[in-house]
Amino acid sequence: MSRPASRRRTLAALAGGTAAVVALVGCVQSDRDDSGEAGDVDSTFVFAASSDPASLDPAFASDGETFRVSRQMFEGLVGVEPGTADPAPLLAESWEQSEDGLSYTFALKEGVTFHDGTDFDAEAVCFNFDRWYNFTGVAQADSMAYYYSSLFQGYADSPENAVYASCTVDDDLSATVTLAKPFAGFIAALSLPAFAMQSPTALQEFNADDVGGTAEAPTLSEYAEGHPVGTGPFSFDSWEVGAQLQLSAYPDYWGEQGDVQEIIFRVIDDPTARRQALEAGDVDGYDLVSPADAAALEDDGYLIESRDPFTILYLGMNQQVPELQDVRVRQAITMAIDRDQLVSQTLPEGTEVANQFIPPSVAGYNDDVTEYAYDPEAARALLAEAGYPDGFTLQFNYPTNVSRPYMPNPEEIFTNISAQLEEIGITVDPQPNAWSPDYLDRIQGGSDHGIHLLGWTGDYNDTDNFLGVFFGGESPEWGFDNEQLFSDLAAARAEPDLDAQIPLYEAINEEVATFIPGVPLAHPAPSLAFAERVESYPTSPVNDEVFNAIVLTS
Numbered sequence: 001m002s003r004p005a006s007r008r009r010t011l012a013a014l015a016g017g018t019a020a021v022v023a024l025v026g027c028v029q030s031d032r033d034d035s036g037e038a039g040d041v042d043s044t045f046v047f048a049a050s051s052d053p054a055s056l057d058p059a060f061a062s063d064g065e066t067f068r069v070s071r072q073m074f075e076g077l078v079g080v081e082p083g084t085a086d087p088a089p090l091l092a093e094s095w096e097q098s099e100d101g102l103s104y105t106f107a108l109k110e111g112v113t114f115h116d117g118t119d120f121d122a123e124a125v126c127f128n129f130d131r132w133y134n135f136t137g138v139a140q141a142d143s144m145a146y147y148y149s150s151l152f153q154g155y156a157d158s159p160e161n162a163v164y165a166s167c168t169v170d171d172d173l174s175a176t177v178t179l180a181k182p183f184a185g186f187i188a189a190l191s192l193p194a195f196a197m198q199s200p201t202a203l204q205e206f207n208a209d210d211v212g213g214t215a216e217a218p219t220l221s222e223y224a225e226g227h228p229v230g231t232g233p234f235s236f237d238s239w240e241v242g243a244q245l246q247l248s249a250y251p252d253y254w255g256e257q258g259d260v261q262e263i264i265f266r267v268i269d270d271p272t273a274r275r276q277a278l279e280a281g282d283v284d285g286y287d288l289v290s291p292a293d294a295a296a297l298e299d300d301g302y303l304i305e306s307r308d309p310f311t312i313l314y315l316g317m318n319q320q321v322p323e324l325q326d327v328r329v330r331q332a333i334t335m336a337i338d339r340d341q342l343v344s345q346t347l348p349e350g351t352e353v354a355n356q357f358i359p360p361s362v363a364g365y366n367d368d369v370t371e372y373a374y375d376p377e378a379a380r381a382l383l384a385e386a387g388y389p390d391g392f393t394l395q396f397n398y399p400t401n402v403s404r405p406y407m408p409n410p411e412e413i414f415t416n417i418s419a420q421l422e423e424i425g426i427t428v429d430p431q432p433n434a435w436s437p438d439y440l441d442r443i444q445g446g447s448d449h450g451i452h453l454l455g456w457t458g459d460y461n462d463t464d465n466f467l468g469v470f471f472g473g474e475s476p477e478w479g480f481d482n483e484q485l486f487s488d489l490a491a492a493r494a495e496p497d498l499d500a501q502i503p504l505y506e507a508i509n510e511e512v513a514t515f516i517p518g519v520p521l522a523h524p525a526p527s528l529a530f531a532e533r534v535e536s537y538p539t540s541p542v543n544d545e546v547f548n549a550i551v552l553t554s
Helices: 017-024 027-033 064-073 122-133 148-152 200-205 224-228 273-278 291-299 325-337 338-347 376-385 410-423 435-445 468-473 483-493 498-515
Strands: 045-051 077-080 088-089 092-097 103-108 164-171 174-179 236-238 242-250 264-268 283-289 305-308 311-317 394-401 426-434 451-457 518-523 527-530 533-534
Touching: 017 410, 045 064, 045 200, 045 273, 064 148, 064 264, 088 092, 122 148, 122 164, 122 174, 122 200, 122 451, 148 174, 273 283, 273 291, 273 527, 283 311, 283 338, 325 410, 338 410, 338 518, 376 410, 394 435, 410 426, 410 451, 426 468, 426 527, 468 483, 468 498, 483 498
Parallel strands: 045 264, 045 283, 394 426, 394 451
Antiparallel strands: 077 088, 092 103, 103 174, 164 174, 236 242, 242 264, 283 527, 305 527, 311 451, 311 518
8 A cells, every 4th residue: 555755745844753752752641541431441542653644635645654544534435354455345335337347336335424424425425536537737646646646547637548437426325436448456446545535525615625836845735734524433633743643533433433532643753762662651552563673572562463465575677777688687686586585584474475576365366477496506607698707786776764564674685685696796786775755766766776675565456556556667667668568467457357357467477477577575564563452453464454443451
């Protein structure tokens, strides 16, 4: 679910997260003292976020911390089955798809209201779809409406490639969305927070579409800074940028409310400080726990939860580098890496070795894909055959001071792979860069890079959300032009029959495996850590974790 940081906006007013935590330590207990009578379960849940949300309007967001907050306040027509990445009914109780894959009629849940009292109905559904389609100017930029731009591919002022055509109100609780062309991943994509239903009343009252600035430095609307209104179990209270964001249980929520009645997202940008805050009792939990910390915390009695792997860590290869244009060199690099060793020595428990760019749980995974086993001797022979008997020097780019779900410890991963490449005669030229904005700008914005570490956390269960993101067209990251691959991916995406789509993606996975644009390394399993009072937490491979499902013991 999560676009890299180069897709995000930044708020000029952000204060230092760690400094803000120091100033707020001591406030947590007072936050909780008023949450219930003595003997009651403490209903305030404090979560250590690694950053502020980029926006309170999920339509203009694409990062994990924003979506973590959004999922508490907003709901979409489609959700996911608990503990899986598979789509499931949410605000839509059911839907029917036309035979041509161009129309979807949604039967809506009755008795649902937005937090401002506005009824959720078919009018609200069409208002939201039409809102996205009618974004203009800066609102259309990838840095703003990334998911709508990438998945729906066009707007009202440039409809040539648009996937969306119209939305029709059939009656109060039925709406039909018509597409201009088939999009097999349409239903699964609607589980993204970017396509959550928002109150038409609040969107208009607080000028939600009044965004300014530039694509590189957009500015948020009044709505996105302080007036988000959804149908979810929690409603917005306050946001102190750089410090904390507070939500409380919505009393008229259509579903069940649980033990958590108040949420505080406390901004702690340093991983060590997050662990220390948990150990001090200042927070109840945090995400992206390092493997070493996870083991130590579990030994100390903390609850450690791991998500099922729905990620991919890969070693990308930039084919603008002359040596990397030869598939034999790319194959040699693949055969030089002992992925089993990499996983066992550097990645969290539960991580799976990867042999393709999608996890095994995604439809289209190819059980018979071509593999290149670890074989340093054969790798050296391939380099010699390609004209490099004495090897060559290659830039190796990796990020610093960052922990991602698919890459919890990039420096260790870099060191491990570098040593293996040196064994086959490739001299590594280390190229470290700070994650934001330098690293991603360098990898995704130009050709000045060689092999590089990067990855992806899946947003929903569809192969296009992995392969299409990586290889759907020319990209500075990969530096190649493969019209056959681009065309095959476009055809698979447009296939309306999911059963017919699966063999197309199986064939594409084999095509990618033999073309070797990069090396799929692993499917890491991100870990979370919680205080002992947390009995259970609703882990989700796509981070669809709503806090009303948390069970507390005290």
